[in-house]
Amino acid sequence: MKKILPLLLLLFVLILPGCGPSYSCSVSGLVPNTIYFIVITYADNSISVHTLPSGPAGIIIVPTKAYCSSYVAVPLTNSNLSLSASPTSIYLLSPPSTVTITGQSFDTTYGMPRVEYFDGNGYLVGSAYATSVSGGTSLTANVPDLSSAYSGSYQIRVSNKTYQGYYSHTVGTANVSAYGRDRLDSDGDGWYDDEDCDPYDPYRGAYCNDCEDPMVIICP
Amino acid sequence: MSLIKGLRRRPLIAIATVLAFLVSAGIAVWYPSRLPAKASAEDKQNLQNRLRKGVGSEVRFAARPEQADEAVASAADFIYWRSGLKLTEGFKKRLAKAESDVLNGKSPLITVDELNEEMTKAVIDRLATLTDEEIEEATEASSDAQGEVRSRADAKWGVMRKEDLILQAKAGREWSRRGDVGLQLGLRQMIEGEVNDRVSTLSALLPEQFGNANSRGVTPTQALLIAYSVAADDPLTNSRSEIAQMLMQKRMAEHQTREQRKAQKSVSGSPYGPKGLLHPSAPNLFFTKSAVDKLLNLSEGGKKQ
Numbered sequence: 001m002k003k004i005l006p007l008l009l010l011l012f013v014l015i016l017p018g019c020g021p022s023y024s025c026s027v028s029g030l031v032p033n034t035i036y037f038i039v040i041t042y043a044d045n046s047i048s049v050h051t052l053p054s055g056p057a058g059i060i061i062v063p064t065k066a067y068c069s070s071y072v073a074v075p076l077t078n079s080n081l082s083l084s085a086s087p088t089s090i091y092l093l094s095p096p097s098t099v100t101i102t103g104q105s106f107d108t109t110y111g112m113p114r115v116e117y118f119d120g121n122g123y124l125v126g127s128a129y130a131t132s133v134s135g136g137t138s139l140t141a142n143v144p145d146l147s148s149a150y151s152g153s154y155q156i157r158v159s160n161k162t163y164q165g166y167y168s169h170t171v172g173t174a175n176v177s178a179y180g181r182d183r184l185d186s187d188g189d190g191w192y193d194d195e196d197c198d199p200y201d202p203y204r205g206a207y208c209n210d211c212e213d214p215m216v217i218i219c220p
Numbered sequence: 221m222s223l224i225k226g227l228r229r230r231p232l233i234a235i236a237t238v239l240a241f242l243v244s245a246g247i248a249v250w251y252p253s254r255l256p257a258k259a260s261a262e263d264k265q266n267l268q269n270r271l272r273k274g275v276g277s278e279v280r281f282a283a284r285p286e287q288a289d290e291a292v293a294s295a296a297d298f299i300y301w302r303s304g305l306k307l308t309e310g311f312k313k314r315l316a317k318a319e320s321d322v323l324n325g326k327s328p329l330i331t332v333d334e335l336n337e338e339m340t341k342a343v344i345d346r347l348a349t350l351t352d353e354e355i356e357e358a359t360e361a362s363s364d365a366q367g368e369v370r371s372r373a374d375a376k377w378g379v380m381r382k383e384d385l386i387l388q389a390k391a392g393r394e395w396s397r398r399g400d401v402g403l404q405l406g407l408r409q410m411i412e413g414e415v416n417d418r419v420s421t422l423s424a425l426l427p428e429q430f431g432n433a434n435s436r437g438v439t440p441t442q443a444l445l446i447a448y449s450v451a452a453d454d455p456l457t458n459s460r461s462e463i464a465q466m467l468m469q470k471r472m473a474e475h476q477t478r479e480q481r482k483a484q485k486s487v488s489g490s491p492y493g494p495k496g497l498l499h500p501s502a503p504n505l506f507f508t509k510s511a512v513d514k515l516l517n518l519s520e521g522g523k524k525q
Contacts, residue, residue, distance in 0.1 A: 122469065122472045123477055124472070
């Protein structure tokens with residue numbers, strides 16, 4: 001039995017669907033321990049994107065649905081600069097048409113910098129591209145649609161487009177505050193309407209799992 | 221023969237992954253929240269700070285028997301906030317009793333070898349009884365938005381697609397039912413690596429709480445925390461506010477809107493555990509009454525007499 005075990009094992013593994021051709025795309029020669037944005041293009045022109053660390057060996061292995069005919073690996077960098085925005089306060093019922101951001105390292109070589117607005121919980125509210133950049137230290141961009149934004153603090157993040165065609169270089173962030181439209185909690189259950197499964201039912205709370213508490217009991 | 225070994229290793233990894241060693245980090249590894257295998261002095265200092273802010277300050281370990289209840293309550297709260305896993309009142313009482321017995325000398329500490337042995341046994345036992353549904357649920361709970369499952373947070377054993385993982389785990393289950401020795405040895409090696417890594421790190425960086433772990437052993441509450449850390453691949457680091465900040469950074473990196481989050485029913489609000497936001501995993505699969513009893517029995521003196 002022991003003699004044929006390897007053979008049986010081999011047959012066993014090969015007949016398992018999915019265990020035969022299990023595809024992966026190996027991306028090597030990367031800077032170790034760096035986060036990469038990987039875009040894989042398949043033969044049918046479909047694309048999958050992944051954000052993964054390169055690990056100490058500078059290699060990323062991505063499981064794929066088929067042979068990856070080509071891929072692009074873009075390192076994500078962040079200068080983490082502190083930027084300033086003007087105006088620093090936005091009245092949401094009548095927002096300004098443009099905002100000016102000052103700082104440094106704004107680069108238009110491969111495209112206009114991107115300006116993104118995030119609320120106090122890190123959710124993306126809107127984005128726009130700079131319409132003008134002056135000396136790499138000042139940019140102007142249209143204010144995106146803030147009709148669904150609420151009063152509170154916001155971060156404006158500026159990213160440069162790199163030679164690989166992606167906005168993979170984060171320059172930094174500026175802080176602004178917004179006022180004039182407070183978040184509502186219509187049913188008074190402690191969850192704001194925009195994160196409440198049912199804004200008008202006080203017995204149904206936050207999003208996730210069809211309003212069920214995801215708790216798992218140990219040793220029921 | 222190396223080919224055979226390689227082929228055997230895939231189901232082994234799948235088993236380890238499904239059996240609560242399933243972790244999908246996705247972008248989460250971007251954030252400094254894991255226990256590096258080999259850290260530089262600077263990294264160690266940084267890790268020590270993060271451990272102190274996490275398990276080091278949020279769990280109030282007992283020094284005397286009368287503090288056992290508080291220690292267990294804080295550990296339970298720590299695990300629940302981070303993973304959604306909730307310890308029942310009955311279980312907490314038993315754990316507190318076991319903790320108290322160790323602290324007053326009625327029961328011995330649990331050695332690292334015993335912890336490894338019991339965890340391996342528990343995993344092998346659990347593996348044999350896994351249903352198809354459980355494997356599929358665990359895979360679902362541990363996959364990221366791309367449908368990929370990472371074996372451990374740093375993907376050190378590779379990345380699998382959900383369908384591959386399910387097939388391989390089922391194959392491994394059959395091996396377990398047959399009492400495959402290679403499977404048992406392989407799993408033990410994996411579990412030992414994970415447990416020893418945690419114990420070494422905790423004893424070196426949190427000596428006031430885990431200083432005796434390597435030399436003498438751990439209390440039942442410490443054993444539970446280590447088992448949870450291995451099962452969920454939760455590094456036990458960082459305060460709640462820091463984790464909230466990490467989650468915010470993750471949302472920003474993913475350009476997530478509130479509408480997308482609201483529509484996302486396959487994630488929990490917890491950073492770790494089933495459908496966790498930082499490292500999704502299925503530790504609940506391992507933390508059954510039987511498995512946890514195995515850990516507790518050590519301190520109740522059953523096998524040590």
